[in-house]
Each structure stands twice: as structure tokens, then as C-alpha cells.
Amino acid sequence: MTSTVTQPQTSQPQVVEVSTPRVHNLHHVEVFTPKPNESLDFFTRVLGLHETHREGQSVYLRGAGEWARYSTILTEAAQPGLGHMAWQVAEPDQVEGWARRFRDKGVEHKLEAGGSRFAQGDTLSFTGPFGHRTELFYDFERYEPEAASKLLSQPVRFPTPGIGARRLDHLNITARNVDEARDWYTDVLGFKLREAARTPDGDIGVWMSVTSQVHDLAIMRDGSGERGRLHHIAYYLDTPETLLRAADTFVEEGTPIDAGPGKHGLTQAFFIYVFEPGGNRVELFSGGYPIHGPDWQPIIWDGANIEKAIVWYGGQLPDTFFTVAT
Amino acid sequence: MTSTVTQPQTSQPQVVEVSTPRVHNLHHVEVFTPKPNESLDFFTRVLGLHETHREGQSVYLRGAGEWARYSTILTEAAQPGLGHMAWQVAEPDQVEGWARRFRDKGVEHKLEAGGSRFAQGDTLSFTGPFGHRTELFYDFERYEPEAASKLLSQPVRFPTPGIGARRLDHLNITARNVDEARDWYTDVLGFKLREAARTPDGDIGVWMSVTSQVHDLAIMRDGSGERGRLHHIAYYLDTPETLLRAADTFVEEGTPIDAGPGKHGLTQAFFIYVFEPGGNRVELFSGGYPIHGPDWQPIIWDGANIEKAIVWYGGQLPDTFFTVAT
Amino acid sequence: MTSTVTQPQTSQPQVVEVSTPRVHNLHHVEVFTPKPNESLDFFTRVLGLHETHREGQSVYLRGAGEWARYSTILTEAAQPGLGHMAWQVAEPDQVEGWARRFRDKGVEHKLEAGGSRFAQGDTLSFTGPFGHRTELFYDFERYEPEAASKLLSQPVRFPTPGIGARRLDHLNITARNVDEARDWYTDVLGFKLREAARTPDGDIGVWMSVTSQVHDLAIMRDGSGERGRLHHIAYYLDTPETLLRAADTFVEEGTPIDAGPGKHGLTQAFFIYVFEPGGNRVELFSGGYPIHGPDWQPIIWDGANIEKAIVWYGGQLPDTFFTVAT
Amino acid sequence: MTSTVTQPQTSQPQVVEVSTPRVHNLHHVEVFTPKPNESLDFFTRVLGLHETHREGQSVYLRGAGEWARYSTILTEAAQPGLGHMAWQVAEPDQVEGWARRFRDKGVEHKLEAGGSRFAQGDTLSFTGPFGHRTELFYDFERYEPEAASKLLSQPVRFPTPGIGARRLDHLNITARNVDEARDWYTDVLGFKLREAARTPDGDIGVWMSVTSQVHDLAIMRDGSGERGRLHHIAYYLDTPETLLRAADTFVEEGTPIDAGPGKHGLTQAFFIYVFEPGGNRVELFSGGYPIHGPDWQPIIWDGANIEKAIVWYGGQLPDTFFTVAT
Known part of the structure; x- marks a missing residue:
């Protein structure tokens, strides 16, 4: 599944094979809320998400079955709505791969180095055709549980909290x-x-x-x-x-x-x-x-x-x- | 998800995106049985699989949630065991892509045109390092239900048969x-x-x-x-x-x-x-x-x-x- | 649980324990249907009840968890509705016990010997205050399964039929x-x-x-x-x-x-x-x-x-x- | 279902009809534990029982679906084992009814007035033929939830605690x-x-x-x-x-x-x-x-x-x- 590079075999224009960029999976979402405290209580106590970070007007949350630092960002805002959605690409080089594609297709975008967002690596951001802010990235920090489950593939101990939002x-x-x-x-x-x-x-x-x-x-x-x-x-x-x-x-x-x-x-x-x-x-x-x-x-x-x-x-x-x- | 080729925009090395061959999913398995009638009764009446074809010493079966013509082949043989396992590749051109890779890596293999196996397209076959016969292909015939469910994404009507092997x-x-x-x-x-x-x-x-x-x-x-x-x-x-x-x-x-x-x-x-x-x-x-x-x-x-x-x-x-x- | 009579041990008032008549449990129901064939198909094929008897315009059915000959009678009639409901009393002598009570309370009723209804013993019948025909009895024939389950307390073999109406x-x-x-x-x-x-x-x-x-x-x-x-x-x-x-x-x-x-x-x-x-x-x-x-x-x-x-x-x-x- | 008393109708020896004593249901159990703190943690935090009372060496607990003040008593003792089991009778007068029966049958017993045990009314106690201490009673105090569920028939609010021991x-x-x-x-x-x-x-x-x-x-x-x-x-x-x-x-x-x-x-x-x-x-x-x-x-x-x-x-x-x- 790793990208492969074949050596040029002729003196003709050098050909570099790169893996086809793929959006691999939904990773997280930012949600705006005008009632940040009440929303946080709901997402944590009722749904059972776990707070891992706070920054600015945002609280970062992860579900009981998620190994990433967060899947959900609650951000205080005047109106509810979608902050942005963030998707992981299939290979590290595909962030740049998507940037290249977007240049070719004329999709306006922005490429930022890792560190610009909490726990997230190099990021390509753009707005979809109907106004939805979107990010693509590959690298993301893993959640390291404080009290590890004996079930090693599960990032929380049983019983899982709240209603069980996984x-x-x-x-x-x-x-x-x-x-x-x-x-x-x-x-x-x-x-x-x-x-x-x-x-x-x-x-x-x-x-x-x-x-x-x-x-x-x-x-x-x-x-x-x-x-x-x-x-x-x-x-x-x-x-x-x-x-x-x-x-x-x-x-x-x-x-x-x-x-x-x-x-x-x-x-x-x-x-x-x-x-x-x-x-x-x-x-x-x-x-x-x-x-x-x-x-x-x-x-x-x-x-x-x-x-x-x-x-x-x-x-x-x-x-x-x-x-x-x- | 199809491979695309971007045109070079400069005189710099040409970048060619290629579809890296990927094994995409397990598709079906052939199982040998010395008791074909008893096995067939078990796989159909008890597990709930559905017979779609017979050919030679083999019966072809599919599960209640499967849209392919079969996922399981029961083949009469002197001993039980694995006939072969068959995997689908991600893109049509990857059957040939895997053949190219196998040539490069020295993996013995055989490439046969569609029609050599029931319902299955062009097929690359080989034996794994510990003796397991394996096939790779992309094209496969779809199962068309005789009595369609009102639940259009489900190939059988409710109640699903047997113990519910999906x-x-x-x-x-x-x-x-x-x-x-x-x-x-x-x-x-x-x-x-x-x-x-x-x-x-x-x-x-x-x-x-x-x-x-x-x-x-x-x-x-x-x-x-x-x-x-x-x-x-x-x-x-x-x-x-x-x-x-x-x-x-x-x-x-x-x-x-x-x-x-x-x-x-x-x-x-x-x-x-x-x-x-x-x-x-x-x-x-x-x-x-x-x-x-x-x-x-x-x-x-x-x-x-x-x-x-x-x-x-x-x-x-x-x-x-x-x-x-x- | 049978009523016992203790002998007086003194000259004080004699104490007699009596078995207070009790309605013990709902036993079966008769349902009228103007579409007997369609109703029978629904109660048997879909709900999974089992036909045990036919008599006159009635079909007798029992559920997968019921040991009595029937719990449901489907009777052809011009209109749907309740034929009657039938309840079992706690002790054999309570059929007569209820008749005595009804006489005391002025409730119109009818007492019939066993055999007047399929599989049912001595029966007291009456109509409730809002027009519901009702029967009380104790004795009832047990269903003897033809193909007994290995689970001896269950009158049918697994898998239980239809949607599982027990x-x-x-x-x-x-x-x-x-x-x-x-x-x-x-x-x-x-x-x-x-x-x-x-x-x-x-x-x-x-x-x-x-x-x-x-x-x-x-x-x-x-x-x-x-x-x-x-x-x-x-x-x-x-x-x-x-x-x-x-x-x-x-x-x-x-x-x-x-x-x-x-x-x-x-x-x-x-x-x-x-x-x-x-x-x-x-x-x-x-x-x-x-x-x-x-x-x-x-x-x-x-x-x-x-x-x-x-x-x-x-x-x-x-x-x-x-x-x-x- | 209430016990009825018929008046004597003659001048002959007075006859008093009373309801036949019935053991109606298991009500609670007392369990001895040599590790009272650990046991209490298990019964409350893990099983989800709720402490309602402490007295002497005992803690009184009830389950999420129980309306009585307790169903389980944990009592510190040198060895684990059964303290006693307690059963409710069908009618208030049956505590005395059972005492009368035990006298007749020569079963050693003790009758104590309500108040001798927390939350429990008049109690008949005896030891079964193989050494199990047992109590019979009718009256028992009801648990009144502090934070009532909107589901009026349930004595706790959702989500029910612990593993859900009801x-x-x-x-x-x-x-x-x-x-x-x-x-x-x-x-x-x-x-x-x-x-x-x-x-x-x-x-x-x-x-x-x-x-x-x-x-x-x-x-x-x-x-x-x-x-x-x-x-x-x-x-x-x-x-x-x-x-x-x-x-x-x-x-x-x-x-x-x-x-x-x-x-x-x-x-x-x-x-x-x-x-x-x-x-x-x-x-x-x-x-x-x-x-x-x-x-x-x-x-x-x-x-x-x-x-x-x-x-x-x-x-x-x-x-x-x-x-x-x-």
C-alpha cells in the first residue's frame, strides 16, 4: 500500500509513479454551539465522550472506541452549525497529492504545516462547493489511555461511559x-x-x-x-x-x-x-x-x-x- | 477512485499517478468436503446460505447479505480443507497490475481470462508461501434476486433464512x-x-x-x-x-x-x-x-x-x- | 396449596382454612375473523403459531412456548372481534367456588361439564359488565410435541418458527x-x-x-x-x-x-x-x-x-x- | 384476593374461614461476608445496588427495579454464607396463618412483632430442614426515590447504575x-x-x-x-x-x-x-x-x-x- 517510485527507463521525460490520492476516512468534525457548557455536558455526561484538550473557544472530545486525540471539537459560536469536517488521506504523501490535484482542477485551497491545529499534521483546507469547510491530513496524534483496558484494542476500560457513543x-x-x-x-x-x-x-x-x-x-x-x-x-x-x-x-x-x-x-x-x-x-x-x-x-x-x-x-x-x- | 493521469505543466519530471495494486476485499472461499450432501444441508438449511449454481463436484452458495453470485463453494473431495480463497482487487486494471508485481517479485502465478471460473472475470492465481491456493480478480457477476426485498439494499426478503449467516x-x-x-x-x-x-x-x-x-x-x-x-x-x-x-x-x-x-x-x-x-x-x-x-x-x-x-x-x-x- | 382443614384444639371458635377462589392466569382467547384463511396464514406463517385442531368454523393454535393445546382460537364470523376470553383458576375446586360466589353476588353464569369445549374441563361461563364473554376453568389438555426439543422445558424444537411469538x-x-x-x-x-x-x-x-x-x-x-x-x-x-x-x-x-x-x-x-x-x-x-x-x-x-x-x-x-x- | 371471613350461621361451634397461607415471593436475602468493604463496593459500584440503610454490622441494599427498602443485606461475619432468606406471604393474616400451621406440623418457629427488623412487619422465623434460617412476613416499607424517574413504575432514573442488576x-x-x-x-x-x-x-x-x-x-x-x-x-x-x-x-x-x-x-x-x-x-x-x-x-x-x-x-x-x- 506504500507509494512506489519506479526508476525512469528511458531518456524521455522522467516518469514518477505516485499513489493515487484517496480520501481514506472521516476523522473528526467541529461543531459550533452557542451554549458551550450545556453542549459539553451533553456530549460528555450523556453521550459519553471524553475531553482531552481545551484551546481558545474549543473543547476537544473523543469517543470510547476512538484512538485519536479527538473526533469532535465543540467551539463556542453565536450560532450552531458546522465548523469544519476533517478527513484522513490514505498515505502521508497524499496531502501534497491532493494539493497537486486541486491546483490542476482549480479548487481553491490552503496547505499548512503540521502544528497549525492541535494534534494534526500537514493540512490541506478548502471549502466545498456548497460552503462546507473541509480539511485533509494524514498525521494525527494517538490517544494514550491513562487507565488502559485489559482489552488492548479498546482505549477505555469497561464499562464504557454514558450511553455508549463509540x-x-x-x-x-x-x-x-x-x-x-x-x-x-x-x-x-x-x-x-x-x-x-x-x-x-x-x-x-x-x-x-x-x-x-x-x-x-x-x-x-x-x-x-x-x-x-x-x-x-x-x-x-x-x-x-x-x-x-x-x-x-x-x-x-x-x-x-x-x-x-x-x-x-x-x-x-x-x-x-x-x-x-x-x-x-x-x-x-x-x-x-x-x-x-x-x-x-x-x-x-x-x-x-x-x-x-x-x-x-x-x-x-x-x-x-x-x-x-x- | 480510477487512476488519473495529470498532464505535465512544466519541463520538470513528469508525474504520473498510477493505481497502486491493492487487494481490496475477501470475496469467496472454496471448501472441500468428503460429505457433500450433509455439508450442503448444513450450509443451506442451518446457516441459511442460498444455492445459486452447481458445476462439476461443486455447489455455489451465497449469504443473505451478499450481492455476488457466490461467496462459498462446496466441492466434494476425499478430505476436508481449503480449496482456494479468492480476493477482489480495487480496480479492474489491477489484476494485470498484480501480475506485473508478481513477475517483478518472482512469485509464480497464472493469469486466465474471464470465463474460466463461474461468474468470475480475469483471474490471477497463485499459491501462498504456506501452500494456500489463492485467486485475485475484479469482475464478478451480481446476484439478481428473484423475489426482491422492499429493502432495496438487501438481496433477500425478510425473514432472512436459517440462523442468519449474512x-x-x-x-x-x-x-x-x-x-x-x-x-x-x-x-x-x-x-x-x-x-x-x-x-x-x-x-x-x-x-x-x-x-x-x-x-x-x-x-x-x-x-x-x-x-x-x-x-x-x-x-x-x-x-x-x-x-x-x-x-x-x-x-x-x-x-x-x-x-x-x-x-x-x-x-x-x-x-x-x-x-x-x-x-x-x-x-x-x-x-x-x-x-x-x-x-x-x-x-x-x-x-x-x-x-x-x-x-x-x-x-x-x-x-x-x-x-x-x- | 390445596385447602386444608385443621382440627379444633380447644373449645374456641373453629378455624377453617378455605381455598379462596382465584383467577390464576389468562389461558386463551377466541378471535372472530371475516377472513379466516388470510388470518390463519398470518397467525401461523408470520406469527409462528402452530395449528393443533379444527372444529366447526374454528382453528385452534398454540405458541412456541405454550404447553396447552391452544391459546388462540380463530373463528370465522361476519365481523372481527372477541369471541371470548378464557382464564384458568388456581385449584380444581374453584370452578365450583366461583359459581358459588357468582350465585352470592348475583352474576349470571352457566356451569358446563368438561368436554363441552375442545381440550377444556368443567367450565363456568359468563358475560362481563361491558359485554365480554368469559370462561373460567381449571383442567386443560397438555400439548404433546411430536418432535420434542432437547430443551425439555420447551415444547418446540429450535429454531422457533415465524417471528417468534412465544x-x-x-x-x-x-x-x-x-x-x-x-x-x-x-x-x-x-x-x-x-x-x-x-x-x-x-x-x-x-x-x-x-x-x-x-x-x-x-x-x-x-x-x-x-x-x-x-x-x-x-x-x-x-x-x-x-x-x-x-x-x-x-x-x-x-x-x-x-x-x-x-x-x-x-x-x-x-x-x-x-x-x-x-x-x-x-x-x-x-x-x-x-x-x-x-x-x-x-x-x-x-x-x-x-x-x-x-x-x-x-x-x-x-x-x-x-x-x-x- | 382479600381474605374473607364468613359469619357463623348457626349456634353450633363458631367456624372462622381464613385464606390458605401461601408463601408469595422471595423478598430478600442476608449474605455474610468477611470482607464487608470490598463486598459493598462490588454490590454497589459493580452490580449497581443502592445502599439505603446501615445498622450494626449490616448494610441494606436494593436493586434498580425494586420498590422495597432492601432486597439484600450484607452482614460482616467471620465466614461467608447465608444469613437468612426472607419471603413475603400473600395476605397480612398469613403470618399468623403460617404460625398456626407450624404449630400443627410441629415446626419450631418464632413470631415477632413488626419493628424487630428494619423496615419489616410481623415476622415468623424458623430454620429449614437443612439448616437455612428463614423468615416470613407480609408488611414491608416501600422505597421512596429521592429523584423519581419520569418512568413512574421504575424506582430509579435512567441510566440505571452499574451492570444493571435489576x-x-x-x-x-x-x-x-x-x-x-x-x-x-x-x-x-x-x-x-x-x-x-x-x-x-x-x-x-x-x-x-x-x-x-x-x-x-x-x-x-x-x-x-x-x-x-x-x-x-x-x-x-x-x-x-x-x-x-x-x-x-x-x-x-x-x-x-x-x-x-x-x-x-x-x-x-x-x-x-x-x-x-x-x-x-x-x-x-x-x-x-x-x-x-x-x-x-x-x-x-x-x-x-x-x-x-x-x-x-x-x-x-x-x-x-x-x-x-x-
Whole structure:
């Protein structure tokens, strides 16, 4: 998997083989909150994330199954919303590889040396076509647990804290034109389309991934005219039963539940959506399905199928699900 | 994700991005059985696989969550064991890419055009360093369900059959020298080492993957002196509870249980191992954990930790677990 | 547990221990269906009940965890609804004991010798205060499995059929005046009130039991003016996860889902409600809680609590839940 | 269900009808521990019980699903073992009813007025035929939660603490002669035999109940010649998955696991057995099955069936399981 360099074999223009840049996985997300204390209490005590750092207006958090220093940054801001999303590339040289590609394709970007962000190496930053700030990097500091589990592959001891949020799973962002967004993320960044909700007027939602997950990134239609908005961030729970227990806790806590528990046909997600105190929607997610083959044929839900795509089982989604983004 | 070629913009050395050959995912396995009828009954009625084809002495089967024509071939033979394992590569041109690499590295291999195997495209075949027959390919025929599920991403209708074996998950093979095997699979085929059981005399087991799974391929020490042997093939079950129900069925059926239900520290596997009627060990597996980052540090179990690596909870493994391979 | 008579040892008043008649447990229910074939297919193939007998317009069914010849009778009729409910008494002599009590209290009733109903012994029949036909008996024939499970306490072999309906759990009937119904079932039949939904205008629902279950019988307010109506019959599923799998099957089958999956605050029920083809509502139920002590204080949900009583989590209940009974 | 008193209708010797005394349910247990601090830490922090009182050398604890002031008393003592077991009777007058019966049957006993024990009313105490101290009572103080759950029927708020021990489920005691013990508990105390492990030399274990549980009390053969010993106390966990999570915690904590997770054929118990720091065996239990009918036929495991009775699935039980009692 390492990049290889072949020696030139002729006197013709030197050919250097470099590995094709790949976005490898979602790494972390920055979320803006106008209620930083309440949000922090929710993400730590209720969801069970663990604070590892504070800097400026930001608190850095990691989940019980995450070995990186953080997967979630809570940053105080006037309005809730997406600070940025950060993705890891497949090889160290691909940060520069993406910069080269972006130069070729005319994508405005900025390359900064490691150290410009807490725990993060050389970083390429840019803004997506619908206003979402994005970073690409390879190097990241590992979390070293203070009290190591006897289960060496797990960065926390049992019992895992809070409702059991294990790791950041995916993001769902919005775009005015989902078809254009889909094409940009697939053509420019190399995402694979996994599922789509399609109407004669174009896609109203697309679910894409760079990993074997059915989605690392979803994009849903935004009728508001605003840019760079977030529909939700999602954390993984180990089992459907864990999610039902989480629901008990949310009801007890008085956490506003937007929808669920229920199951989407789309992505086979067993879901519950809540609003964290800062106003951002957070999904707790279990289920889904892996896509291991490289030759997946996207699942297209259209016509009469769309109803089952949205709710496979569980109550109908509320209007807020389709109108509220941050 | 296709390889792209950027045009040179200067007279400086031309940069050519090439698609580095990657083994992308485990696709299927051929298992030899001296009791083909009994094995077929077990794999279909009990495990719930679905027969899609017969040819020669072989029956082709797929799991309830698999879109390929088959993931499992049962082939009548005098002795149980591994027929071959077959892996999909990341891009169509990588079958040829691997052939080029093998030529460079002196690995004996054979390249055959599509059609030489049922449902499978151009195929590169070779034998691994400890005698395991292996195939690499990209193109494979998709399974088209006769009675489609309303859940469009699922190739069978609910309720899924048998105990719910959803897909082939991983293989566990044996080698006389695990250190050598580990190095070959990582250096030549590009597997990433995820976990290992290490003694002062070398590794006694290694767990490696090319996907985000904690293991697609495990190799355990074989003291028998024989080559090309199989420890077990493993199918994924959706949840731990599904596995407990499977255990009920195995007991009722009189299926010989080798070990479990229990949990290994290694890979966090919630497991049960049984012997199918032909004598091969089959694992039903749930749990594990995903590795999404490209920079995983292998988990090394050694010294006093090895006990928990082998059995995190559940009864001790029987001697047969360490002595019987096929 | 049989009544014993102690001999007087002094000239003081003689003490006689008597076996106070007790309704001991819900035993079976007869359901009317205008679509007997479709209903039978649903109760057997989908729910997994097992047919043991046919007689007249009736088919007799039992669940995978039931040792009696039947718990459910499907009877062809012009309209869906409740045929009758049948309860077992604590001791053989209590059939006559209840007849004596009914005579004392002026409850119209009929006593018939064993053999008047398939598999059932001496039977006392009467109609409840809101029109529900009811039977009391002690003796009942046991189901003798043809292919016994190795798990001797289970009357079927693994895997259990269909979605896993294990046993009839409870009934929910309707009454014009719930307060009067509650008082009659507690005062006359000895039910214990476990939970109630209470308004200033009286109870709108009561949940009562004679066993350690939180409810064997629920009564909800019926605004229709009709008598003898059924809100739903409920079967027990082993776990919440079993119920989620059942939901998958109902969606696939196109079974109309009235509500759920979700959880009521009332009784802690994890529920899904569907309509069987004959039009009767059927609940699949898991969870709840046992009441082992004899001194339970009824849980009263009123005022602002009623919302959580009805839906603890899950989508809001549809209007049909409150308006459709059969 | 209230006891009724009929007035004498003649001038002949006065007859007083009273309800037949019934042992209604297991209420609490007192456990001796030579390591009171360590035991308390285990029962509270790990199991999740809640301390409600201290008195003398005893600490009083209740589970997350228990409405009584306590279900478990930890009492410092030189040796681990059973202090006493305490059962609730069905009606207030049955404490006196049992005293009357014991007088008739020549069972030595002591009747004490309420207040002699914390939170407990009038109490009849006696020692069973194999040395187990036992109490019968009706009145008991209710636990009033300081921070009430919105789920009114649950005495604690979500998330429930520790591993989720919800309530004391049953006791398993030992006797030199199980046949004699079985007969005494059924004939004198009215327990119903539910299951037995039977050899030509007599029963080696019996599982009996007074509730709809498959066992409230088990008695196993004790070859030690000692009296009044305890094999284990058992707490209920909501689901099998909860028990698997508990196993993770026990391994992490270093709690000695005696056996499991596994499933007995006997009682269909999904179990794990650990030793609490004081040396007593504690079972965490899920599954089982309810017995609602009054006419249960005991399940007898004998001959070749006994193996499956002991271990349905899971590793073989260790010798300690059969030799260690306290």
C-alpha cells in the first residue's frame, strides 16, 4: 500500500509513479454551539465522550472506541452549525497529492504545516462547493489511555461511559443542489455513491462513502438558500439494544428527540435523532451494512419506494427533520 | 477512485499517478468436503446460505447479505480443507497490475481470462508461501434476486433464512512459521497487521486485513508440518443475540460445537465455532471493531496478556481448537 | 396449596382454612375473523403459531412456548372481534367456588361439564359488565410435541418458527365506563390494579393482573357505545431485538402497522401493533416488568404524565389507536 | 384476593374461614461476608445496588427495579454464607396463618412483632430442614426515590447504575438430601416443583417456585456434610445482551468468574457466575421462562439428558461449581 517510485527507463521525460490520492476516512468534525457548557455536558455526561484538550473557544472530545486525540471539537459560536469536517488521506504523501490535484482542477485551497491545529499534521483546507469547510491530513496524534483496558484494542476500560457513543460515524450536510454536490464529491474527491433518493427533479439526498461504510457523508437538499449547513452528525452505538437504552436516557434527561427510534430503508440505519443543547441535530446510529466489494451498484430509491427509504419502520419523521439544519 | 493521469505543466519530471495494486476485499472461499450432501444441508438449511449454481463436484452458495453470485463453494473431495480463497482487487486494471508485481517479485502465478471460473472475470492465481491456493480478480457477476426485498439494499426478503449467516467475514489459515507468513502477506500482498499473539519464539497468530475489518485473514501456527491448511471460515451474524440463537439451533441440531459462545480479546470477536459435517471448522462471528484510520498501530498480545487474548470471557478453548485444522 | 382443614384444639371458635377462589392466569382467547384463511396464514406463517385442531368454523393454535393445546382460537364470523376470553383458576375446586360466589353476588353464569369445549374441563361461563364473554376453568389438555426439543422445558424444537411469538401475553378490551369496569374486575374477579391513566373525568385506561405480569388484562375507554369489544390481543416476544426483527418482517409482508416499534411508559411495554388480515389489532410485546410482591401500589399516570404514559419513546400513536376496536 | 371471613350461621361451634397461607415471593436475602468493604463496593459500584440503610454490622441494599427498602443485606461475619432468606406471604393474616400451621406440623418457629427488623412487619422465623434460617412476613416499607424517574413504575432514573442488576431473582441453597428437602419445601411450605435433575440415587438438584418464575429457590446436593449453606444468590438482568456487557465489566474488574456466560438447559437460564469479594457466588441471570398455568408438570432431566440440563451451551462448568458453597 506504500507509494512506489519506479526508476525512469528511458531518456524521455522522467516518469514518477505516485499513489493515487484517496480520501481514506472521516476523522473528526467541529461543531459550533452557542451554549458551550450545556453542549459539553451533553456530549460528555450523556453521550459519553471524553475531553482531552481545551484551546481558545474549543473543547476537544473523543469517543470510547476512538484512538485519536479527538473526533469532535465543540467551539463556542453565536450560532450552531458546522465548523469544519476533517478527513484522513490514505498515505502521508497524499496531502501534497491532493494539493497537486486541486491546483490542476482549480479548487481553491490552503496547505499548512503540521502544528497549525492541535494534534494534526500537514493540512490541506478548502471549502466545498456548497460552503462546507473541509480539511485533509494524514498525521494525527494517538490517544494514550491513562487507565488502559485489559482489552488492548479498546482505549477505555469497561464499562464504557454514558450511553455508549463509540465513535463518530458519519456526517449529513445540506446543499441547494444535491446533484451538483453528488457529482463534485464523487468526481473531485473520489467518494462512491452508495444510495440515493431520486425524483424526476433530481436527487433529494445522496449517501456516499470512501470506506466500507454505507455512508461517511450524506447530502440532503436544502431549500433555505443558505450554505455550509449541517443536518446532523452521527455516532455509532454497538447494537440496536444499546440505542434503545440510549432512548430511555434521552427521555429521562428531557433531551429533545427529533425522530426515532426507527429504521430508515436508506442505509438500513437503526436511528434516533436528538437536538443537543446548542441546537445541532445528533444521530445515534446502529446497524447499516458494510460494502466490501469495489463494484457496488448504487441503490436508487424513487417513486413509491421513497416512503420506505425514509421510514422503513417507526413513526413518521416530523417536519423538523426536513426543515431544520444548522 | 480510477487512476488519473495529470498532464505535465512544466519541463520538470513528469508525474504520473498510477493505481497502486491493492487487494481490496475477501470475496469467496472454496471448501472441500468428503460429505457433500450433509455439508450442503448444513450450509443451506442451518446457516441459511442460498444455492445459486452447481458445476462439476461443486455447489455455489451465497449469504443473505451478499450481492455476488457466490461467496462459498462446496466441492466434494476425499478430505476436508481449503480449496482456494479468492480476493477482489480495487480496480479492474489491477489484476494485470498484480501480475506485473508478481513477475517483478518472482512469485509464480497464472493469469486466465474471464470465463474460466463461474461468474468470475480475469483471474490471477497463485499459491501462498504456506501452500494456500489463492485467486485475485475484479469482475464478478451480481446476484439478481428473484423475489426482491422492499429493502432495496438487501438481496433477500425478510425473514432472512436459517440462523442468519449474512456474509463471509474472514478466513483463518495455518502456517508452520507465522512470522514468515505475516511478512509475506504484508510485504507482498499489502495486508495490514492489526493484532498479533506474540511469544519470544515468534508470533503464534496474526490477524490482518485489507478492509476496515479488524481481520479478513488470520494465520495461526500449525505444528503438523502440513501445508495449505484451514483453521476456519467465518460468517458474520448481525448481533450477539443472533449468535446466541444460533447456538440454540446448533445444540438442537446436534452440530458439534468446538468452542463458544464466548469472546476473544483478540479482535473483540463474539464467537461460536462448530464443525460442519464435512469436518471443516466454521465460525459464526459478531462484534469485532472497525479500523477506519490508515495509521493503525498493531495490537500485540504477549506475556500475561495472551490468556485474555484467547478467551476474554467464556469457557476455555478445547485442545481441538489448537490441534485440528483441515 | 390445596385447602386444608385443621382440627379444633380447644373449645374456641373453629378455624377453617378455605381455598379462596382465584383467577390464576389468562389461558386463551377466541378471535372472530371475516377472513379466516388470510388470518390463519398470518397467525401461523408470520406469527409462528402452530395449528393443533379444527372444529366447526374454528382453528385452534398454540405458541412456541405454550404447553396447552391452544391459546388462540380463530373463528370465522361476519365481523372481527372477541369471541371470548378464557382464564384458568388456581385449584380444581374453584370452578365450583366461583359459581358459588357468582350465585352470592348475583352474576349470571352457566356451569358446563368438561368436554363441552375442545381440550377444556368443567367450565363456568359468563358475560362481563361491558359485554365480554368469559370462561373460567381449571383442567386443560397438555400439548404433546411430536418432535420434542432437547430443551425439555420447551415444547418446540429450535429454531422457533415465524417471528417468534412465544405465548399469549395479555388482552386489551374496551368499556364505556372504565371506572366501573375496573371496580368490577377488581371487586368481583379479584384482579389487582397495576397502573392507570387517570383524568378528572375518571380513568381512561386501566392495566390489571392476576399473575406477576404487570397486566394480563387492560381496559380502555370506548366512546363508540358498543359492547364487548377488543382493542388488541398481545403475544410475547423474548427480547426487544426479536421485536425489531418482527418489524422487518411485517414491513416486508405488507402487514399494516398501527403503531411502533416504541415503548409505552404504561407497563414499560416495548411494542408494535399490527392489524391481522381479519381486522383485529395484534400487539407483539416485550419488556414490561414483573410484580412479585403482594403489596403493589398502583402507578397512576395523570396530568402532564399521561403523555409519557402513552409514548415513552417512538412516534406518536395514530388516531386509529384510539378509535379502532373490533 | 382479600381474605374473607364468613359469619357463623348457626349456634353450633363458631367456624372462622381464613385464606390458605401461601408463601408469595422471595423478598430478600442476608449474605455474610468477611470482607464487608470490598463486598459493598462490588454490590454497589459493580452490580449497581443502592445502599439505603446501615445498622450494626449490616448494610441494606436494593436493586434498580425494586420498590422495597432492601432486597439484600450484607452482614460482616467471620465466614461467608447465608444469613437468612426472607419471603413475603400473600395476605397480612398469613403470618399468623403460617404460625398456626407450624404449630400443627410441629415446626419450631418464632413470631415477632413488626419493628424487630428494619423496615419489616410481623415476622415468623424458623430454620429449614437443612439448616437455612428463614423468615416470613407480609408488611414491608416501600422505597421512596429521592429523584423519581419520569418512568413512574421504575424506582430509579435512567441510566440505571452499574451492570444493571435489576432485582434479586432467586436463591440456590444446598442440602445433604435433596429428595427430603424437596418434599419438605413442597409439602410444608407449598413450593411447586418446576424442574429436577434426577438420578437413580435421588434428585441431585431441584428448582422450585411459588411465583410464575421457573425458580425462586433451587436446592442442590451438598456432599460436605455441612448445613445451611448457600450455592448462590441471583440477580436478574434485563436481556442476554446486558449480561454480555456485564461479563465485559467482570473481566475488566478482575472479578473471579466461576462459570459462563452460558445457558443451562435447566430453567433456560442464560447465566454468568462470579465470586463476590467475600467469597459468595453470585449469579447474573437473564432468560428463564414464566409458568403461568397452575398445572405445570415438572421437567425431569435424567440419564443422557442431564448433560444438556447442566450446560445447554457454553463451556463446561468447572469443578468449583459443584464443590464450592458458602
